[in-house]
Amino acid sequence: MTEMDTARLRARVIEVAREMNARGINVNKSGNVSARACRAAADGFVITPTGVPYETLRPEDLVFVPLAEPLSVRDAIGRYLPSSEWEMHARVYLARPDIEGVVHTHSAYATALACQEMPIPAFHYMVACAGGASIDVAPYRTFGSSELAQEAAAALKARNACLLAHHGVLAAASTVEKALVLAAEVENLAHQYAIVRTLGTPKLIEEDEMQRVIEKFRTYGQPQKRLSGNETGGSE
Ligand SMILES: [Zn+2]
Numbered sequence: 001m002t003e004m005d006t007a008r009l010r011a012r013v014i015e016v017a018r019e020m021n022a023r024g025i026n027v028n029k030s031g032n033v034s035a036r037a038c039r040a041a042a043d044g045f046v047i048t049p050t051g052v053p054y055e056t057l058r059p060e061d062l063v064f065v066p067l068a069e070p071l072s073v074r075d076a077i078g079r080y081l082p083s084s085e086w087e088m089h090a091r092v093y094l095a096r097p098d099i100e101g102v103v104h105t106h107s108a109y110a111t112a113l114a115c116q117e118m119p120i121p122a123f124h125y126m127v128a129c130a131g132g133a134s135i136d137v138a139p140y141r142t143f144g145s146s147e148l149a150q151e152a153a154a155a156l157k158a159r160n161a162c163l164l165a166h167h168g169v170l171a172a173a174s175t176v177e178k179a180l181v182l183a184a185e186v187e188n189l190a191h192q193y194a195i196v197r198t199l200g201t202p203k204l205i206e207e208d209e210m211q212r213v214i215e216k217f218r219t220y221g222q223p224q225k226r227l228s229g230n231e232t233g234g235s236e
Pocket residue numbers: 030031085104105106143167168
């Protein structure tokens with residue numbers, strides 16, 4: 001159920017934004033974080049503002065953006081402007097009613113693959129943590145544009161994470177904390193995949209085995225929740 005826009009929810013978003021930098025999956029203010037929230041009768045989300053360092057962010061600095069068509073930054077409520085990628089977050093929430101948190105980063109290895117327009121194939125079973133047998137690349141569009149927002153949302157129709165060509169990573173989940181864990185896992189997989197490629201042509205897991213893994217993640221569920229305790233370690 002969608003949470004109310006409270007100081008507690010805003011504090012969680014700030015915590016995730018700071019954690020993103022602490023974990024080294026984001027540099028400076030290039031990333032952004034949001035959580036779905038409702039405010040009185042309005043459905044929307046709270047998102048990090050543009051141009052404010054995470055260290056000094058306070059709950060009241062986050063911006064509430066209503067999810068009402070036509071989307072407009074003029075409808076945003078807050079003392080700052082929302083992140084320049086606010087529409088990308090908005091389109092994901094509109095396309096995926098099950099999503100409650102979104103994290104966007106420019107983490108190094110995942111972004112390097114995105115710059116080469118290289119998807120991450122099934123070289124490791126954990127690729128299934130994004131909900132499919134690969135982590136794909138959404139086509140390049142100008143940062144902050146409606147076109148990028150549309151492409152990103154389309155890429156997240158059938159996955160919970162994607163690479164954004166020549167840009168970065170987008171991860172979405174049932175909580176903002178799980179979206180962070182997923183973004184970190186995508187970076188981990190991208191790093192491993194870059195190493196594997198230096199060892200030769202990557203050997204891939206068969207499609208039917210990946211379907212079993214995807215089903216197992218779905219059935220036993222919440223790989224992201226489990227990962228939050230031990231992100232790189234065994235998920236068996
Ligand atoms: Zn970006």
